[in-house]
Amino acid sequence: MPEEQLVKLATAANEPIAGMVVGALEAEGIPAMAKAKGVGMGGWASVVMLEHDIYVRASDRQQAVEVIEPFLGAEVTLATEKDSRR
Numbered sequence: 048m049p050e051e052q053l054v055k056l057a058t059a060a061n062e063p064i065a066g067m068v069v070g071a072l073e074a075e076g077i078p079a080m081a082k083a084k085g086v087g088m089g090g091w092a093s094v095v096m097l098e099h100d101i102y103v104r105a106s107d108r109q110q111a112v113e114v115i116e117p118f119l120g121a122e123v124t125l126a127t128e129k130d131s132r133r
Contacts, residue, residue, distance in 0.1 A: 053102040060122040065099035077107045
């Protein structure tokens with residue numbers, strides 16, 4: 048069975064916020080992952096305070112948007128359809 052494409056769902060302001068969003072998605076049965084948008088200060092520091100992109104399977108995107116709707120705002124921004132396919 049071929050693996051399904053991951054798409055970017057949203058960007059969270061930092062790792063703790065990304066963890067809350069991923070947890071909410073997984074609680075609804077939607078596998079998700081967060082990836083830091085950088086390497087930290089010169090690659091030596093923590094990425095905790097960096098923005099994190101949140102990814103889901105392409106087939107889960109619509110349901111995932113509904114799940115994360117309460118999180119959207121200053122700390123979580125939804126990726127556009129165009130951005131999610133990059």
